Amino acid sequence: MRRAVSALLVLLSLLAVAPAFAVMPDEVLADPALEARARAISAHLRCMVCQNQSIDDSNADLARDLRILVRERLTAGDSNEQVIDFVVSRYGEFVLLQPRFNARNALLWGAPVLLLLAGAAFAYSRLQERGRRAAEAPLSDEEKAALERILRDNKPAA
Amino acid sequence: MVEIGHFALVLAFALSLVQSSVPLIGARRGDSAFMNAGSPVAVAGFALVALSFAALVAAHVRSDFSVANVWENSHSLKPMLYKYTAAWGSHEGSMLLWVLILTFFGALVALFGRNLPATLKATVIAVQGWIGAAFLLFVLLTSNPFTRISPPPFEGRDLNPILQDIGLAVHPPLLYLGYVGFSICFSFSVAALIDGRIDAAWARWVRPWTLAAWAFLTGGIAMGSYWAYYELGWGGFWFWDPVENASFMPWLSGTALLHSAVVMEKRSALKIWTLLLSILTFSLSLLGTFMVRSGVLTSVHAFATDPSRGVFILCILILFIGGSLALFAWRAPGLTAGGLFHPISREGALVVNNLFLTTATASVLIGTLYPLVVEATTGDKISVGAPFFNATFVPLMLPLLALVPFGPLLAWKRGDIAGAAQRLMFAFGAALLAAAAILIFVDVRAVFAALGVGLAVWLVCGALTDLAVKSGLGSQPPKVMLRRLIGLPGSMFGTAIAHAGLGLTVLGMVGTLSFGAETLATMKPGDVMSMPNHSLRLEGIRPVGGPNYTEQQAIFSVLNDAGEAYGQIISGKRFYPVRQMSTTEAGIRTFWFSQLYVSIGDETADGGVVVHAWWKPMVTLIWLGGLVMMIGGAVSLFDRRLRVGAPKAAKRRNRETLEPAE
Numbered sequence: 001m002r003r004a005v006s007a008l009l010v011l012l013s014l015l016a017v018a019p020a021f022a023v024m025p026d027e028v029l030a031d032p033a034l035e036a037r038a039r040a041i042s043a044h045l046r047c048m049v050c051q052n053q054s055i056d057d058s059n060a061d062l063a064r065d066l067r068i069l070v071r072e073r074l075t076a077g078d079s080n081e082q083v084i085d086f087v088v089s090r091y092g093e094f095v096l097l098q099p100r101f102n103a104r105n106a107l108l109w110g111a112p113v114l115l116l117l118a119g120a121a122f123a124y125s126r127l128q129e130r131g132r133r134a135a136e137a138p139l140s141d142e143e144k145a146a147l148e149r150i151l152r153d154n155k156p157a158a
Numbered sequence: 159m160v161e162i163g164h165f166a167l168v169l170a171f172a173l174s175l176v177q178s179s180v181p182l183i184g185a186r187r188g189d190s191a192f193m194n195a196g197s198p199v200a201v202a203g204f205a206l207v208a209l210s211f212a213a214l215v216a217a218h219v220r221s222d223f224s225v226a227n228v229w230e231n232s233h234s235l236k237p238m239l240y241k242y243t244a245a246w247g248s249h250e251g252s253m254l255l256w257v258l259i260l261t262f263f264g265a266l267v268a269l270f271g272r273n274l275p276a277t278l279k280a281t282v283i284a285v286q287g288w289i290g291a292a293f294l295l296f297v298l299l300t301s302n303p304f305t306r307i308s309p310p311p312f313e314g315r316d317l318n319p320i321l322q323d324i325g326l327a328v329h330p331p332l333l334y335l336g337y338v339g340f341s342i343c344f345s346f347s348v349a350a351l352i353d354g355r356i357d358a359a360w361a362r363w364v365r366p367w368t369l370a371a372w373a374f375l376t377g378g379i380a381m382g383s384y385w386a387y388y389e390l391g392w393g394g395f396w397f398w399d400p401v402e403n404a405s406f407m408p409w410l411s412g413t414a415l416l417h418s419a420v421v422m423e424k425r426s427a428l429k430i431w432t433l434l435l436s437i438l439t440f441s442l443s444l445l446g447t448f449m450v451r452s453g454v455l456t457s458v459h460a461f462a463t464d465p466s467r468g469v470f471i472l473c474i475l476i477l478f479i480g481g482s483l484a485l486f487a488w489r490a491p492g493l494t495a496g497g498l499f500h501p502i503s504r505e506g507a508l509v510v511n512n513l514f515l516t517t518a519t520a521s522v523l524i525g526t527l528y529p530l531v532v533e534a535t536t537g538d539k540i541s542v543g544a545p546f547f548n549a550t551f552v553p554l555m556l557p558l559l560a561l562v563p564f565g566p567l568l569a570w571k572r573g574d575i576a577g578a579a580q581r582l583m584f585a586f587g588a589a590l591l592a593a594a595a596i597l598i599f600v601d602v603r604a605v606f607a608a609l610g611v612g613l614a615v616w617l618v619c620g621a622l623t624d625l626a627v628k629s630g631l632g633s634q635p636p637k638v639m640l641r642r643l644i645g646l647p648g649s650m651f652g653t654a655i656a657h658a659g660l661g662l663t664v665l666g667m668v669g670t671l672s673f674g675a676e677t678l679a680t681m682k683p684g685d686v687m688s689m690p691n692h693s694l695r696l697e698g699i700r701p702v703g704g705p706n707y708t709e710q711q712a713i714f715s716v717l718n719d720a721g722e723a724y725g726q727i728i729s730g731k732r733f734y735p736v737r738q739m740s741t742t743e744a745g746i747r748t749f750w751f752s753q754l755y756v757s758i759g760d761e762t763a764d765g766g767v768v769v770h771a772w773w774k775p776m777v778t779l780i781w782l783g784g785l786v787m788m789i790g791g792a793v794s795l796f797d798r799r800l801r802v803g804a805p806k807a808a809k810r811r812n813r814e815t816l817e818p819a820e
Contacts, residue, residue, distance in 0.1 A: 025680045046541045052399045097543030108528045112521040112550050119513045
């Protein structure tokens with residue numbers, strides 16, 4: 001599989017013989033609600049030294065540090081947004097797997113909606129136009145002649 | 159033997175230049191001798207690339223470490239199967255496989271295209287020759303698998319352990335058959351643009367090629383997803399990795415192409431759009447090859463430090479995509495528009511399908527490339543990962559999936575949406591019932607899961623309704639109905655099967671994501687881990703030796719509610735000393751469609767082991783659904799009406815009586 005594999009090649013060369021595990025039992029918070037929030041946040045944060053892996057999936061040391069940091073902030077009483085803002089303030093927006101809504105990312109977030117609307121409008125207008133043209137288009141002289149010929153030829157039979 | 163392979167490859171390149179030019183000149187001048195020269199050249203080119211590929215496989219099988227490619231990707235102790243598959247496990251080998259499949263398809267057109275108009279066939283073969291020439295040159299100049307090393311090393315550096323799996327034998331060939339299969343649609347489109355006309359023969363040829371390529375790509379992606387699932391050890395089935403997106407985009411646009419090609423064949427409408435879509439689909443295949451092969455995905459900087467391969471593929475990309483789109487802009491306006499239809503009609507439904515699928519393709523494309531563009535223009539580094547794709551792709555797919563059952567029930571030209579809705583009442587009722595059952599019996603709060611399960615049931619029952627309606631349910635006695643059902647053309651069965659397969663895949667995803675469970679613990683022998691339906695008891699840990707690895711295996715008993723063992727799961731962790739890499743060998747046990755998935759981490763100092771276990775309900779349906787879709791494609795492909803050749807009048811009339819919906 002060429003797909004995941006080349007990602008893996010890079011990933012594994014970075015990790016070498018590291019234990020093949022993401023979240024470790026000693027990291028898990030006692031409070032299940034808090035732990036669930038930690039997992040949800042982790043899935044949105046990128047492991048900075050990996051290729052396209054969240055810290056929740058990664059077994060890199062840096063990912064572990066970040067997971068622990070997220071849990072520390074949550075235990076200290078931060079909201080989900082506060083935790084994410086804190087991590088972004090330290091590592092930059094690169095850490096977010098889901099880019100923020102802002103001017104720079106307007107095209108990214110807006111494209112699907114715009115394309116769908118533009119495509120629908122285009123298809124609809126084409127359909128209308130074609131229908132109208134077909135309804136209005138008068139017969140060419142050639143077509144008129146052909147029609148007359150057919151009508152004339154068919155008369156005796158009718 | 160190795161030099162023969164290298165020589166054959168050079169010769170194949172020379173032939174591809176002949177193939178690119180001579181038939182085209184013949185087609186322009188109307189010289190049939192020149193035009194006919196294309197076919198034997200295409201077949202000979204395939205034979206030479208096949209010889210070259212065989213030489214590479216032979217070098218791998220014999221562990222000839224004087225060949226750099228073998229030395230880098232093989233080891234004398236490696237199991238025999240992987241000595242074969244390692245031939246395409248490396249960059250060089252996989253590109254050679256790419257070219258092999260490309261020339262194979264070219265040869266198929268040459269051999270079986272007798273009933274194509276001579277100029278069209280000659281032009282198609284020439285365009286196929288252009289692609290072949292470009293990629294053969296790429297292999298020869300930047301990715302030669304036949305480079306020797308002197309003095310030859312005694313031992314190889316082994317294949318990447320992740321690739322030492324049966325998946326490597328199946329996934330790349332299937333994926334490339336799909337990827338490269340779209341090259342034929344591309345060549346046909348470019349040929350039509352050069353010729354300046356699209357006729358019935360064109361549509362009859364393009365549809366089966368699209369179907370075949372699509373079916374292979376579906377199988378390839380499903381297989382790759384399952385491979386990633388069991389090999390990576392964390393149980394995910396789709397990661398929205400750029401490399402995955404590279405294969406998913408041609409699949410999405412190929413699915414759109416498959417549907418628009420139907421309109422074009424049956425109603426000769428959407429001609430120009432179909433043409434554009436087949437160009438775009440192969441362009442996305444090329445783009446995928448570029449993204450995976452150039453290193454641009456890792457970082458723009460990685461691309462800049464070793465740009466030889468990347469720049470070469472980028473040039474191929476610009477040449478083919480830019481060239482074909484320019485040709486399209488120049489020639490397409492001259493093509494005649496096809497039949498008219500009302501917005502509420504089978505054609506209209508297929509336009510909606512195309513609208514959603516192409517928008518989804520574009521969203522995935524923009525999401526995949528956006529970080530590169532932002533980094534190249536502003537220098538900022540941003541990430542676009544799974545949460546983004548889930549947030550954009552899923553909402554785009556939901557309305558499309560909800561509309562799927564309507565499509566096949568609408569008539570061509572002008573359909574009756576109320577009538578279709580009435581016929582779908584049963585499917586709708588079944589979907590509501592399924593959703594209600596989830597809310598009542600499983601969890602009242604699982605609203606999204608209930609919607610998802612309802613959608614899956616709606617898709618499957620909608621597909622069954624389609625077959626029932628077309629065989630005359632309600633209006634005919636059972637005997638007549640059965641006869642009509644058996645007599646339905648393959649493409650109708652294919653449609654229903656593929657749509658039902660889509661429903662199964664949706665069910666698998668919803669089941670796994672909504673009702674899955676996950677447990678993580680450090681266990682010692684004798685410890686029990688309780689899971690929703692089954693518990694696991696760690697019986698022991700034992701070291702096992704393999705041909706080129708060592709393995710630590712944890713043996714688990716699967717316990718029922720009474721605590722009795724009724725099965726075993728072995729989960730392992732392998733260490734490959736040559737590459738100094740370890741892999742997880744997840745222990746998986748299947749219960750109907752659901753799976754218990756266990757992977758182990760390191761042993762702790764006090765003799766325990768970290769165990770990560772998942773209960774994955776319905777998970778196998780994700781890939782079985784893909785398989786069903788592939789079967790649907792195959793059934794449709796073997797429809798006798800799709801067999802290339804002049805349609806016989808009698809059969810056509812026969813078909814019309816078989817379509818009661820019209």
